Amino acid sequence: MKIAISATGNTLDGALDQRFGRAAFFLIVDPDTSQFEVINNEAAGAAGGAGITSAQTIVDKGVKAVITGNVGPNAMKVLNAAEIAVYRGVSASVRANIEKFKKRTLEKIDNAVPSHFGMGLTGGQK
Amino acid sequence: MKRISFVSGKGGTGKSTLVASLSLLVKEKMLADCDVDAPNLYILLHNEVLSSEDYYGAKEAVIDPEICAKCGRCKEVCRFEAINDAWEIVPMHCEGCGACVLACPVRAIHLETVKTGQTYVSRTERGTYAHALLDIGAEGSGKLVTEVRKKLEQYKKDEKWVLIDGSPGIGCVVIASISGVDAVVAVAEPTKSGLSDLERVLGVTRHFGIPGLVCINKFDLNPEITAEIESFCNNNGFSVIGKIPYDPAVMKALQGFKTPVEAGNTRFTSEIEHLWKEIEKKVGYEQKTGSG
Amino acid sequence: MKIAVLSGKGGTGKTTVSASLAYSLGACQYIDCDVEEPNGAIFLKPDLQESYQVKVPVPEVDQAKCNGCGACVKVCQFNALAVIKGKVLLFSEICHHCGACSLACQTGAVHEVDRIIGVVETDQVQSFLHGRLNIGEPISIPIIRELKKRINKDLPVILDCPPGASCSVVQSLEDCDYCILVTEPTPFGLHDLKIAVALVKKMGIPFGVIVNKATENQRMIQDFCKENEIGILMEIPFSRKIAEKYSKGILPVQDNPEWIKRFQEVYAKVERGVNQ
Numbered sequence: 119m120k121i122a123i124s125a126t127g128n129t130l131d132g133a134l135d136q137r138f139g140r141a142a143f144f145l146i147v148d149p150d151t152s153q154f155e156v157i158n159n160e161a162a163g164a165a166g167g168a169g170i171t172s173a174q175t176i177v178d179k180g181v182k183a184v185i186t187g188n189v190g191p192n193a194m195k196v197l198n199a200a201e202i203a204v205y206r207g208v209s210a211s212v213r214a215n216i217e218k219f220k221k222r223t224l225e226k227i228d229n230a231v232p233s234h235f236g237m238g239l240t241g242g243q244k
Numbered sequence: 245m246k247r248i249s250f251v252s253g254k255g256g257t258g259k260s261t262l263v264a265s266l267s268l269l270v271k272e273k274m275l276a277d278c279d280v281d282a283p284n285l286y287i288l289l290h291n292e293v294l295s296s297e298d299y300y301g302a303k304e305a306v307i308d309p310e311i312c313a314k315c316g317r318c319k320e321v322c323r324f325e326a327i328n329d330a331w332e333i334v335p336m337h338c339e340g341c342g343a344c345v346l347a348c349p350v351r352a353i354h355l356e357t358v359k360t361g362q363t364y365v366s367r368t369e370r371g372t373y374a375h376a377l378l379d380i381g382a383e384g385s386g387k388l389v390t391e392v393r394k395k396l397e398q399y400k401k402d403e404k405w406v407l408i409d410g411s412p413g414i415g416c417v418v419i420a421s422i423s424g425v426d427a428v429v430a431v432a433e434p435t436k437s438g439l440s441d442l443e444r445v446l447g448v449t450r451h452f453g454i455p456g457l458v459c460i461n462k463f464d465l466n467p468e469i470t471a472e473i474e475s476f477c478n479n480n481g482f483s484v485i486g487k488i489p490y491d492p493a494v495m496k497a498l499q500g501f502k503t504p505v506e507a508g509n510t511r512f513t514s515e516i517e518h519l520w521k522e523i524e525k526k527v528g529y530e531q532k533t534g535s536g
Numbered sequence: 537m538k539i540a541v542l543s544g545k546g547g548t549g550k551t552t553v554s555a556s557l558a559y560s561l562g563a564c565q566y567i568d569c570d571v572e573e574p575n576g577a578i579f580l581k582p583d584l585q586e587s588y589q590v591k592v593p594v595p596e597v598d599q600a601k602c603n604g605c606g607a608c609v610k611v612c613q614f615n616a617l618a619v620i621k622g623k624v625l626l627f628s629e630i631c632h633h634c635g636a637c638s639l640a641c642q643t644g645a646v647h648e649v650d651r652i653i654g655v656v657e658t659d660q661v662q663s664f665l666h667g668r669l670n671i672g673e674p675i676s677i678p679i680i681r682e683l684k685k686r687i688n689k690d691l692p693v694i695l696d697c698p699p700g701a702s703c704s705v706v707q708s709l710e711d712c713d714y715c716i717l718v719t720e721p722t723p724f725g726l727h728d729l730k731i732a733v734a735l736v737k738k739m740g741i742p743f744g745v746i747v748n749k750a751t752e753n754q755r756m757i758q759d760f761c762k763e764n765e766i767g768i769l770m771e772i773p774f775s776r777k778i779a780e781k782y783s784k785g786i787l788p789v790q791d792n793p794e795w796i797k798r799f800q801e802v803y804a805k806v807e808r809g810v811n812q
Contacts, residue, residue: 137424140390162394164387166630166674167615174609174618192627199620254573255699256547260724281700282545282731284724303613323634336706341613341634355613380734381706412546412699413572419674436785437551437575444573447671465776466783495774498722499754 121219122146122176124186125212128156134207134215136187139169146179149216155179169193177202185215189227245403246527247425251410251418251449252432253441255282258461259431261494263409264288265503265516267370273405275368276396277375278389278421280361285409288503291366291373297395299376301360301387303340305333311352318344318353336381361388363395372399389420418448427455427527429485433462434469442473446482456482457526459519462490483526486519488512538693539806540712540741543719544728546699549748549772550718552782554696555579556789557716560799564692568666569708571654571679576696578785582664588656590667590679592633593648597624601645608637608646632675654679662686680707692803701735709736713810715743716769716802721754729757733766742809746802749774767809769802 124141126133130152135141140162147154157179161171169189173196176184184197185207197204205224207215218224252259260277264285267275277285305326307318312331319327322344326337335358345353360382366373374396376388389411396406410421410428422428428449432442442458449456458477463470470487477484489511497507504512541554551568555576558566568576577584595608595617604622616630617637628651638646654669656679665686667679676698684707687693697708709715715736719729729745736743743766747757750771761768772778772788781791788795 140424161615164390164615167627170618170625170627170630171615174620177618177620192630195627196618196620196625199618199623199625252546254546254575256545281702282724282728284545284727287723287727321635321639336703339613339632339634341632341636342611343634343636343639346611346636346639378702380701380731380738382702417702419672433783435783436578437573438783440578441573441575444671451672462779465780469783490776490779492774492776495722495749498724499751499756501723 120146120148120179120181121183121185121216122179122181123184123207123212123215130154130213130216131211134185134187134210134212136209138184138186138189138193139172141172141186144172144176145212146176146181147212147216149220152216167192170196173197173200183219185219185224245400245406246427247406247408248427248429248523248527249278249408249410249422249425250429250431251422251445252412252430253443253445254437255412257431257433257438258488258494259412260285260288260409261498261503262431262459262461262516263407265505265512266407266520268503268505269513269517269520270405270407272403273371273407274396274400274403275371275373276392276406276408277373278392278408278417279411280376280378280388280392280417281411283375283377286366286373286375288501289366289368289370289373291364291368293364293366294399296362296364298359299361299363299388299391300357301391302358302382303342303355304335304338304358305340305342305344305353306356307331307333308352311350313350313352315349317347317349321347363388363391365395365399371403372396374399387420389417418445422449422454425454427457427523429457429459429523431459431461432473434460434466434473436469439469439473439476443476446480455526457523458482458484459486459488460484461488463487465490483522485522485526486515488515537714537807537810538687538695538712539714539716540695540697540709541716541718542697542705542709542732543699543717544701544730544732545719545724548718548720548725548728549746550699551575551579551696552748552772552787553716553718553746554694556787556795556799557803558694559787559789560796561692561694561803564694565662565688566664566694566696567683567687568696569680569683569704570696570698571667571669571676571683571704572698574666574668577664577666579787579790580664582659584657584664585660586658586662588682589652590654590656590682591650591652592631592678593635594628594631594633594651595626595637595646596649597626598645598647599623601643603643603645605642607640607642611636611640629672629674633678656682656686658686662688663691676704677707680704684708701731705735706739709739709741712741714806715741716806717743717745718748719745719757720749721747721751721757723756726756726760729760733764742812744769744805744809747771767805769805770798
């Protein structure tokens with residue numbers, strides 16, 4: 119099984135990127151072996167549709183789960199359609215998040231934050 | 245790090261003056277001028293450019309005249325009137341969508357990335373500062389806004405705040421200036437148009453689920469509309485966090501290339517000190533990044 | 537004759553100038569192209585009778601014909617499409633209505649349907665027009681295009697442009713005969729005036745400047761114009777009274793007939809500028 123993690127750097131020791139669509143990198147990781155592939159998220163700089171294209175990218179990688187911070191509604195729609203489980207990561211390294219994922223202590227996200235939420239505060243109306 | 249974006253429904257409400265003034269009062273912050281159509285924060289900032297980069301923010305179709313068979317298929321499919329009678333692309337019209345590329349039966353057209361502006365990161369006495377200049381009449385300014393914010397964050401050290409001088413309006417540039425921020429401060433004037441402009445821009449912040457705070461500039465010019473704005477905000481869950489009086493001395497300070505704070509305008513200064521305290525309170529710096 | 541009123545920066549008095557000019561001329565057409573923040577109606581108080589929805593074509597996928605190949609997703613330059621488990625998802629707010637996806641589809645599964653992004657409103661005789669972009673919509677150009685389709689060729693037309701110098705301004709300025717650049721004597725105003733001058737020069741449209749909030753002791757705009765041989769059409773003084781009236785939706789021309797004459801003189805200067 120492979121999982122995707124939004125990351126600020128291209129190693130397992132880099133921090134989790136709280137943003138999904140505009141994450142700098144995605145690491146496609148096999149949690150059992152810690153083997154990983156780095157994807158430079160080209161959608162991060164898009165004017166619009168970053169979440170959609172980021173989601174498409176990791177869907178095409180065949181992952182079963184995503185660990186990230188906040189996911190916008192558009193990206194969530196794509197991930198839901200692909201039946202990919204989304205987990206809220208903690209502010210720590212990618213490695214630490216994988217450990218928590220393996221221990222099943224990460225919270226599963228069912229609801230998207232509002233569009234263009236990024237790293238905002240409280241959720242609003244949508 | 246908390247990100248605060250200052251916006252206004254219309255331009256000229258004093259947004260940049262407010263941000264430039266706050267830049268003197270707030271410690272440990274970075275600054276971004278995201279009003280890429282009319283960037284002017286730097287006029288008051290005395291910046292020393294650390295890095296500048298051409299920004300290739302758009303794609304544009306290019307027709308190879310050697311291959312073009314002048315069949316007209318590209319013109320038929322183009323929705324933007326971007327191909328003229330001489331079978332050339334009109335850059336100001338081209339959206340870079342690539343429809344013509346798909347339609348061309350002889351493959352005479354391809355998309356090229358084009359420079360649409362420049363981004364700058366500068367050192368100022370008041371912290372690292374990023375801005376951009378869009379080429380005249382260029383498209384894609386929303387993208388450029390995103391780029392300015394990205395460039396600034398690359399220079400992040402341990403600052404606590406990013407103050408963003410956002411774009412006026414409610415369109416793509418505004419959305420790009422407020423996406424992912426912790427709070428939006430809408431700067432409004434108590435004019436007839438001011439209230440409707442404010443409603444629209446606050447509508448955008450609400451649409452995107454970002455807390456909206458309001459500062460009324462020149463509030464004493466029209467006490468009735470100021471009251472109207474306040475009651476609108478109260479009824480809709482937006483806090484009015486500052487009221488700045490009309491004062492010709494502000495204009496005078498600006499004419500001398502100074503913020504009212506530097507010009508020693510104590511009334512103005514104490515009002516925005518108060519405003520900043522309110523922002524700190526509302527955003528709650530210590531508070532952990534929340535969830536949706 | 538089509539006159540565009542613009543300013544590199546917002547809040548310099550663009551709407552004050554364009555609405556005052558329209559008010560002073562009487563027989564003319566006023567078009568508010570600032571569809572993100574249309575304010576002309578506040579001052580000119582038109583009786584808006586007609587309303588037209590502005591629609592744009594967005595794709596719709598016939599799942600029966602779709603083979604899930606993803607060709608439409610790949611060609612979309614705006615990231616508005618995704619293909620998941622053989623099904624296409626569309627995000628219409630991001631769509632730029634270019635039609636590339638339907639061209640790319642090999643199985644004829646993509647066709648287009650209308651989507652409303654805003655509205656154009658006019659009075660009965662179409663002497664006043666404005667457009668309104670729906671909140672959350674990023675693209676204003678189709679509304680400006682709809683407005684300009686209704687230009688009356690037999691009357692002087694005044695176009696109140698959006699602020700800035702980007703795509704929507706270019707769209708508003710195109711085919712205009714003259715540009716009035718409105719600015720104020722601050723470093724911000726001067727800086728933005730320079731951008732506006734570069735834009736209208738690039739587009740090859742004759743132009744002149746109106747200095748709003750003018751003061752005797754600060755002549756930076758006048759100095760710049762003199763240096764660059766740019767004509768100044770008018771100066772509107774910096775005055776608390778004008779600012780107060782403006783805040784109540786009252787233009788200088790509605791308060792003092794002297795200003796009507798002065799704006800008529802501006803129009804005469806513009807006519808001469810066009811014919812030069």
